[in-house]
Amino acid sequence: MEIVFLGTGAGMPSKQRNTSSLVLNLSAEEGGYWLFDCGEATQHQLLHTTIKPRKINKIFITHLHGDHIFGLPGFLGSRSFLGGDEPLTIYGPKGIEEWIITSLKLSKTHLTYTLHFVELKEGFLFEDEHFKVETKELQHVISCFGFRIEQKPLKGKLLIEKAIEAGVPKGPLLQKLKDGHDIVLDNGKTVYSKDVTGEPQTGFTVAILGDTRFCEAAVELSKEADVVIHEATFDLETGDLAKEYGHSTIGDAANVAKKAGAHSLIANHISARFLPYHIAHLEQSGREIFQNLHIAEDFSHFEWKDDKLIKK
Numbered sequence: 684m685e686i687v688f689l690g691t692g693a694g695m696p697s698k699q700r701n702t703s704s705l706v707l708n709l710s711a712e713e714g715g716y717w718l719f720d721c722g723e724a725t726q727h728q729l730l731h732t733t734i735k736p737r738k739i740n741k742i743f744i745t746h747l748h749g750d751h752i753f754g755l756p757g758f759l760g761s762r763s764f765l766g767g768d769e770p771l772t773i774y775g776p777k778g779i780e781e782w783i784i785t786s787l788k789l790s791k792t793h794l795t796y797t798l799h800f801v802e803l804k805e806g807f808l809f810e811d812e813h814f815k816v817e818t819k820e821l822q823h824v825i826s827c828f829g830f831r832i833e834q835k836p837l838k839g840k841l842l843i844e845k846a847i848e849a850g851v852p853k854g855p856l857l858q859k860l861k862d863g864h865d866i867v868l869d870n871g872k873t874v875y876s877k878d879v880t881g882e883p884q885t886g887f888t889v890a891i892l893g894d895t896r897f898c899e900a901a902v903e904l905s906k907e908a909d910v911v912i913h914e915a916t917f918d919l920e921t922g923d924l925a926k927e928y929g930h931s932t933i934g935d936a937a938n939v940a941k942k943a944g945a946h947s948l949i950a951n952h953i954s955a956r957f958l959p960y961h962i963a964h965l966e967q968s969g970r971e972i973f974q975n976l977h978i979a980e981d982f983s984h985f986e987w988k989d990d991k992l993i994k995k
Contacts, residue, residue, distance in 0.1 A: 684709060684834075684887055684987045686910070688951060688979040689728035690720075693916045693930070694750055697955035700981055701728055702750040705912070705951070707889065708734070712834060714813055715740040719830070719891050725754035726761050731982060737767035744775030745893025746827035747782070756786040763795040770797040774818075776826045777802055803828050819904050821895035824929040829893055831904040834886025838863055846879040887987050890945070894952065896926055897935040905943035910985070910992055913939055914952035915978070918961075919968050933965050937972035947992040951979040 685708035692700030702722025709715060716738045718725075729736060736758060745751055752775075762771070773779060780800040787794070801808070808816040808830070817831040841861040851857060851874055856866050860876045867873050890905040891912045905911040913936035917925040925932045931939075933950055940948040950969060957965055962978055969976045977985070977994060984995040 684712060684889070686889075686912070686949070686985045686987075687732055687734065688981060688983045689725055689732070690722045691951040691953055691979045691981050691983070692750075693914070693952045693954045695955070696723065699959060700953060700955070701725070702753070703745075703952060704728065704754065705891070705979075706732075706734055706739070707832070707891070709814070710738075712813055714811075717741045717743065719743045720745055720751040720893075721754040721758055722750045723753040726758045728981065736762040736765050737769070740769060740771060742771065742773045742775075743830055743891070744773065744779055745829070746776055746823060746825055747778055748825065748894070751893070752779070752782070755783060756790065756792065759783070759787065759794060759798075760790075760792045763793065768796050770799060772799040772801060774801045774803060774808060776828065817904070819900040821893055821900050822898040822929065823894045823896070827893040827895060827929075829895065829901060829904045830891045831908070832889045832891070834888070836886055837884040839881035839883050842879050842881060846874065849874045849879060851879070889987075890943075892939075894930060896929055897931055897938060901939045902943045905939055905945050907944045907946075909946045909987060909990075911936075911940045911943065911945045911948045912979075913948060913950060915950035915965070915969070916952050916954050918957070918965055933969040933978075934972055937969040937976060940976070941973045945973075947975040947977070948973055949977050949979050949983075949985065949992075953978065 687706045689704040690701035696702050703720040704722050704725040705719050707717040718739045805819050808818045815833050818828045821827045821829050859866050863876050865875045888908040889910045890908040892901050914931050915933040915936040916930040917932045919934045922932050936950045966978045986993045
């Protein structure tokens with residue numbers, strides 16, 4: 684699993700940070716590419732990565748503030764121009780379908796693929812063969828949601844030497860055993876998958892939270908998550924402003940991760956008031972509460988591998 688940050692700023696673009704957007708790359712897990720929020724110029728940011736718009740198969744919108752949605756019409760149109768023909772599902776708060784359809788209609792933008800819309804409500808959003816996704820409403824100044832993405836347990840690794848010792852020839856029978864199927868050899872012997880595979884492996888959990896004050900819903904979505912992505916618009920000294928505008932400080936983000944028992948935290952949605960030379964101090968103040976904390980920059984690339992979060 685990989686996370687690519689396309690925009691990590693708050694409110695409006697700055698020279699250092701674009702508006703909110705990130706891609707959860709689940710292609711290695713057969714999930715595809717999921718886009719979370721689509722602020723203005725998200726498609727421009729994609730040009731600096733290897734991710735193609737036509738590869739995006741799901742879009743999750745946390746809320747309807749402009750810095751999280753103003754890039755959608757352009758992105759959807761470009762996805763057509765660039766050969767996208769696979770259906771695309773957009774999950775978002777009430778009003779997202781009306782806004783997108785109206786924008787496309789008035790601009791006479793024709794799409795070469797089908798759009799599906801799912802209106803967000805608290806609870807399980809969907810479940811497929813590999814993942815289940817839960818959503819809860821957070822505490823912002825308008826309706827705003829966070830997401831919990833859980834990878835289902837992985838099948839145990841095939842113990843190849845043990846399978847060969849049992850008489851299984853190299854080839855497709857090994858794959859069947861790996862997939863959990865018992866097989867019968869030519870000599871009539873049955874080889875059971877459970878005898879030649881290891882224990883199932885735990886999948887990863889990622890919490891991706893929209894704009895919010897510190898709240899219990901954020902903690903619940905982040906419970907024992909491997910990675911929590913949480914906004915940190917303000918520093919510890921501007922906590923009153925954070926509450927007034929429905930946002931979090933770096934301390935709030937760190938406390939959510941700490942209270943949830945999470946493994947790691949990536950803070951984003953950073954105010955333009957914080958220039959590059961402020962970031963080290965902001966990061967350090969968060970780490971005094973929760974040690975395994977990173978602050979995302981535009982084009983930051985993280986990978987979850989071998990139960991560790993690696994910044995690439």
